[in-house]
Each structure stands twice: as C-alpha cells, then as structure tokens.
Amino acid sequence: MNKGQFRLRKRTQKDYTLAFKLQVVEEVESGQLSQDAAQRKYGIQGNTTILLWLRKYGRLDWSPKAKQMGKKSTPNRKIAELEKKIKRLEAEKVILNMAIDVADETLNTDIRKKYLSLLLSKQEQQQATLPEDTIQPDP
Numbered sequence: 001m002n003k004g005q006f007r008l009r010k011r012t013q014k015d016y017t018l019a020f021k022l023q024v025v026e027e028v029e030s031g032q033l034s035q036d037a038a039q040r041k042y043g044i045q046g047n048t049t050i051l052l053w054l055r056k057y058g059r060l061d062w063s064p065k066a067k068q069m070g071k072k073s074t075p076n077r078k079i080a081e082l083e084k085k086i087k088r089l090e091a092e093k094v095i096l097n098m099a100i101d102v103a104d105e106t107l108n109t110d111i112r113k114k115y116l117s118l119l120l121s122k123q124e125q126q127q128a129t130l131p132e133d134t135i136q137p138d139p
Contacts, residue, residue: 014045024050025057 024042027033028050033041035050044050054062100111 016044021053022057025053028054029058029060 020042024033024038024044028035028038035054038044038050039047051062054060103109104111
C-alpha cells in the first residue's frame with residue numbers, strides 16, 4: 001500500500017469569538033435552536049462544544065445532574081414537584097406541632113410563644129412609660 005492511498009483527514013480546531021459563543025448560547029437558551037441544530041447551522045465541529053459554552057456562559061442550569069434526571073423540566077412537572085414538596089412540608093409541620101403539644105403537656109409548660117401578642121404588649125408597655133410631655137396633642 002502506498003502512503004498516498006489512505007489519506008487521513010486532518011482535523012482543525014476553530015477559534016470562536018466570545019460574541020459568537022454568546023449568540024449561539026442565546027439562541028439555544030431561547031429555544032430558537034437545539035444544540036444539534038446550532039452545531040449544524042454554524043458548522044461547529046465538537047459534539048460537546050456548545051454544551052460547554054452553555055455551562056460557561058448560559059443563564060440556565062446545564063450541569064450534568066440536570067441531564068441525568070432524564071426528564072425535561074416543564075412548567076406542569078415543576079408545579080407537580082412543588083405541590084409534592086408542599087404536602088411533605090405540611091406533614092412535617094403537623095408532626096412538629098404534635099411534638100410541641102406533647103412536650104407542653106408532659107413538661108407542663110407553654111413552649112409555643114405567641115410572638116405577635118408579646119410584641120404588641122411590649123409596644124403598649126413602652127407607650128405607657130413614655131413621659132406625657134413627649135406626646136403633643138393636636139391644637
């Protein structure tokens with residue numbers, strides 16, 4: 001075999017300007033193009049080049065853990081996740097309130113503090129202790 005028979009295509013690396021990278025990132029994040037479409041449209045060689053730009057310059061979370069979930073985050077899915085979280089937090093609140101009630105009964109104390117009523121009573125006390133000459137009646 002001659003050396004000339006098999007020619008290896010020499011791979012060249014392209015340097016892209018920051019403005020170009022930001023433009024591609026903006027188009028992908030706004031949904032105008034997918035990563036693959038942007039790669040084809042602009043002739044970008046590397047398969048992960050745009051993903052690296054998105055991670056570096058993008059405003060969205062393009063971390064690997066976001067892709068591992070295997071699900072695209074849609075508004076309905078996000079709402080469902082938040083509703084699930086609310087239910088869990090409400091259940092935790094009920095359990096903690098029950099624990100406080102049990103502790104109140106067992107220890108014969110009042111662990112729950114009525115912060116608002118305490119605050120109001122302190123303000124009333126402060127107003128009562130003010131000298132009367134500082135309060136000016138309207139003429």
